[in-house]
Ligand SMILES: NC(=O)c1ccc[n+]([C@@H]2O[C@H](COP(=O)([O-])OP(=O)(O)OC[C@H]3O[C@@H](n4cnc5c(N)ncnc54)[C@H](O)[C@@H]3O)[C@@H](O)[C@H]2O)c1
């Protein structure tokens with residue numbers, strides 16, 4: 001048995017209050033007729049708006065209409081009584097701004113979407129409809145029952161294959177996505193309201209939103225406690241409409257139904273951002289130097305680029321994936337960083353790409369003092385081209401990312417090629433380190449243990465994490481931030497007396 005709808009939107013509240021006012025007027029002979037007529041006009045305007053907006057929007061697809069109908073007719077009281085969901089889910093949970101979401105996706109040219117709070121999937125299917133053929137949407141939902149509810153109708157839609165439903169607490173799913181270095185063009189926050197702010201912060205802090213992406217927060221005018229005086233805003237929606245101190249964002253609220261906030265981060269151009277720079281005095285050793293980092297689009301390379309940039313270096317962010325390279329370069333130019341950087345797309349497995357990369361850097365900045373050869377594929381050519389520049393200059397710091405696998409045979413996974421190549425990186429580092437020291441070039445490598453990046457979140461490696469943990473004296477995997485100071489040290493003059501060195505950072509794993 002469905003209870004009467006409860007008012008959530010400013011317009012629904014207006015209708016409630018005006019209806020009440022007309023009832024009072026009707027029962028009071030002293031009220032002038034003109035006042036009653038005006039109240040009725042205001043009620044008509046408020047009453048008819050949502051219906052008119054719906055009528056003037058394109059019709060939803062047949063699977064969406066069926067999903068809406070099924071959601072409205074379903075006995076949600078019975079579902080909770082039978083213990084199929086943990087709490088009562090009113091049918092009003094459904095996002096009725098589906099067509100608006102669809103057009104937002106289309107306009108923003110989003111290719112990847114994250115939805116937090118799926119319910120019966122009306123929003124998911126609407127947004128998936130706005131995605132291109134190769135687009136994808138991850139929907140987080142706590143209740144397994146809802147996936148079963150939605151799937152038969154998803155199956156009838158051509159957009160079904162774009163949707164992946166992740167059942168579980170949204171925060172756990174966010175952590176999993178962040179560890180896998182996933183990034184989204186659009187995030188739709190529409191789950192438990194008391195956690196909205198936590199989701200918002202996590203998404204920004206863990207780089208889940210691409211720099212050009214948008215976060216849409218549903219219900220931001222909820223009940224409409226945000227702008228009315230004398231009402232409490234216990235969910236803290238107001239925060240979305242005031243200036244966020246930590247990240248510079250641009251935001252608007254669409255006053256549709258109970259409001260959708262649309263928020264995007266604003267990167268600052270390096271020239272004006274320069275005035276905001278706060279250098280870390282400890283790391284002045286690389287201030288003004290020119291560095292490149294390969295494989296800097298994510299994972300270890302990304303944090304190396306940040307660390308070197310924060311320490312004052314100009315940074316070329318090099319990656320195979322153009323979007324990732326540009327994304328990290330944009331991060332570096334954000335207001336609080338103001339790092340001088342460029343994004344370069346290059347496959348460092350191809351010598352022509354490496355030459356082009358070196359040319360781009362030298363033509364922009366005239367020199368290269370710091371070379372971080374970090375990308376998974378390590379080619380001699382990268383060092384060769386870089387070293388020509390460095391040997392001519394009579395100064396350079398080459399930092400290769402080797403691995404603990406240069407020392408031990410990691411197990412139980414089989415990785416002959418990886419171990420062999422990493423042992424090769426170490427020997428190359430040692431040999432060049434000694435050969436070139438008298439020409440002003442130091443060559444060292446960093447050997448991380450098992451680092452929590454997408455590299456170890458592949459289907460085959462992920463199940464091994466628990467087993468690895470028992471082999472690590474530190475009792476945890478390495479975080480990318482555990483490696484940041486090391487790269488700055490090896491890039492700076494402070495490490496001038498070190499060459500051919502393998503700086504092992506593995507929580508003691510190679511000792512057991
Ligand atoms: N994650 C670990 O546990 C771990 C441990 C020890 C060593 N390492 C080493 O650290 C380095 C970085 O690993 P990660 O964990 O950050 O990996 P990752 O997969 O998260 O990131 C690697 C990045 O390199 C880029 N890339 C791959 N091939 C490239 C190519 N040919 N040209 C340009 N860019 C390319 C990718 O696009 C990606 O952005 C690798 O050399 C890896 O072997 C990683």
Ligand SMILES: C[S@@+](CC[C@H](N)C(=O)[O-])C[C@H]1O[C@@H](n2cnc3c(N)ncnc32)[C@H](O)[C@@H]1O
Nearest residue numbers: 094095117118119123141142169170190191192
């Ligand atoms: C308002 S509804 C979402 C509506 C949906 N976006 C749509 O378009 O129809 C909120 C959903 O969030 C889910 N939810 C609540 N808390 C959650 C949590 N901690 N993690 C994941 N989902 C959660 C609820 O089960 C519910 O289905």
